Amino acid sequence: MSTQRLRNEDYRDYSSTDVSPEESPSEGLNSFSSPGSYQRFGESNSTTWFQTLIHLLKGNIGTGLLGLPLAVKNAGILMGPLSLLVIGLVAVHCMGILVKCAHHFCRRLNKPFVDYGDTVMYGLEATPISWLRNNAHWGRHTVDFFLIVTQLGFCCVYFVFLADNFKQVIEAANGTTTNCHNNETVILTPTMDSRLYMLAFLPFLVLLVFVRNLRVLSIFSLLANITMVVSLVMIYQFIVQDIPDPKFLPLVASWQTYPLFFGTAIFAFEGIGMVLPLENKMKDPRKFSLILYVGMAIITVLYISLGCLGYLQFGANIQGSITLNLPNCWLYQSVKLLYSIGIFFTYALQFYVPAEIIIPFFVARAPEHCELVIDLSVRTMLVCLTCVLAILVPRLDLVISLVGSVSSSALALIIPPLLEIATYYSEGMSPITIVKDALISLLGFVGFVVGTCVTLYELIQPSSAPIFVNSTSAFV
Numbered sequence: 001m002s003t004q005r006l007r008n009e010d011y012r013d014y015s016s017t018d019v020s021p022e023e024s025p026s027e028g029l030n031s032f033s034s035p036g037s038y039q040r041f042g043e044s045n046s047t048t049w050f051q052t053l054i055h056l057l058k059g060n061i062g063t064g065l066l067g068l069p070l071a072v073k074n075a076g077i078l079m080g081p082l083s084l085l086v087i088g089l090v091a092v093h094c095m096g097i098l099v100k101c102a103h104h105f106c107r108r109l110n111k112p113f114v115d116y117g118d119t120v121m122y123g124l125e126a127t128p129i130s131w132l133r134n135n136a137h138w139g140r141h142t143v144d145f146f147l148i149v150t151q152l153g154f155c156c157v158y159f160v161f162l163a164d165n166f167k168q169v170i171e172a173a174n175g176t177t178t179n180c181h182n183n184e185t186v187i188l189t190p191t192m193d194s195r196l197y198m199l200a201f202l203p204f205l206v207l208l209v210f211v212r213n214l215r216v217l218s219i220f221s222l223l224a225n226i227t228m229v230v231s232l233v234m235i236y237q238f239i240v241q242d243i244p245d246p247k248f249l250p251l252v253a254s255w256q257t258y259p260l261f262f263g264t265a266i267f268a269f270e271g272i273g274m275v276l277p278l279e280n281k282m283k284d285p286r287k288f289s290l291i292l293y294v295g296m297a298i299i300t301v302l303y304i305s306l307g308c309l310g311y312l313q314f315g316a317n318i319q320g321s322i323t324l325n326l327p328n329c330w331l332y333q334s335v336k337l338l339y340s341i342g343i344f345f346t347y348a349l350q351f352y353v354p355a356e357i358i359i360p361f362f363v364a365r366a367p368e369h370c371e372l373v374i375d376l377s378v379r380t381m382l383v384c385l386t387c388v389l390a391i392l393v394p395r396l397d398l399v400i401s402l403v404g405s406v407s408s409s410a411l412a413l414i415i416p417p418l419l420e421i422a423t424y425y426s427e428g429m430s431p432i433t434i435v436k437d438a439l440i441s442l443l444g445f446v447g448f449v450v451g452t453c454v455t456l457y458e459l460i461q462p463s464s465a466p467i468f469v470n471s472t473s474a475f476v
Contacts, residue, residue, distance in 0.1 A: 069310025153403030267404030320396030405451030413444025
């Protein structure tokens with residue numbers, strides 16, 4: 001069993017912000033991989049424009065969305081939504097760049113499909129710089145590395161999210177009522193540290209990732225999608241009621257917290273890894289650009305609305321996930337549990353991408369009779385690694401910001417503009433385009449460096465303790 005065969009047959013560049021592919025995984029990620037399975041123009045298992053739109057929306061809705069109200073707090077009630085709009089426009093533009101470059105190499109090399117890593121590798125081969133051409137294979141390795149970091153980072157976020165929400169539900173159980181309209185603060189009954197909750201989830205998540213069949217995972221995906229949609233409807237239903245006077249909220253927050261906003265925002269918008277696989281599966285891929293812009297416009301509106309309304313509703317009390325601010329009545333406690341169930345099952349889907357990159361490396365070097373043992377052992381170690389990292393960074397807001405700053409900024413902002421320059425420079429580019437790409441890449445790099453440094457500093461020397469008291473209003 002060779003690494004190359006595993007990579008070609010099983011692995012597909014299918015990362016996103018909490019992507020939960022339902023129909024696509026049921027068909028197998030290998031349908032995205034090999035040229036022979038490239039489906040176009042009415043093939044039997046191609047997706048319609050509506051199915052593609054639904055996949056795009058599903059792939060961008062997850063824990064990053066729930067952390068945006070705190071992100072708006074870190075930027076300000078005016079600066080937050082404006083910055084979200086700008087980051088959204090830039091992120092969508094970078095997705096368009098990736099699609100354009102991929103199409104360029106498909107035509108040039110007569111290939112039916114190239115993924116993110118292939119596109120970067122071919123882009124480096126097209127540069128006039130001989131050193132980059134000779135080391136073009138590192139382009140794919142770089143993309144794979146950031147995909148692994150991003151996806152395992154999502155898994156770390158899931159550990160913290162599950163622990164925080166279950167901890168709050170259990171500690172508030174004695175004070176939970178059927179009345180969801182009283183604005184009151186509930187004193188939680190201390191149980192155990194959130195890190196012990198993470199350890200409690202560890203064996204269940206290990207068993208979950210032992211499921212290697214994507215057809216089975218698609219069932220979990222459907223369950224996750226249903227629970228998340230229901231939860232989001234209930235969250236919106238609550239935060240639009242009786243919004244407090246926003247005059248006490250700052251229009252622009254301190255510049256010291258803005259890097260935390262950037263990390264969370266780019267974490268939410270990092271769906272670029274799913275763009276090419278979705279385009280590849282369309283019956284009529286010529287419509288994909290329109291679907292991409294319409295879908296991302298809907299997602300941007302959703303992000304800005306939830307971020308602003310959540311911050312307006314809870315003010316300075318907003319926590320790392322808006323679910324932690326919901327009232328302690330059984331209706332909204334069930335919302336926390338429903339969303340947590342969805343996140344639990346989505347863990348296996350997020351885990352699939354790094355597993356299919358890492359595991360073949362070890363399996364190819366093991367005796368044939370030990371392949372299954374090695375496979376399951378590596379899966380167990382990777383899950384344990386995400387658990388340990390989550391325990392080391394137990395604050396949900398900071399782990400989201402850290403993952404967004406470190407890896408999401410590279411995949412979504414830094415690499416695509418540089419890819420466009422590498423691809424088209426030899427064929428002639430306008431100076432304006434070169435400057436534009438350089439500025440976008442510089443923005444991503446500054447966000448990467450500053451966001452990472454500020455997040456790590458906040459971890460080492462927190463400026464303020466996180467809020468653990470559940471409040472149902474900004475002004476109780």
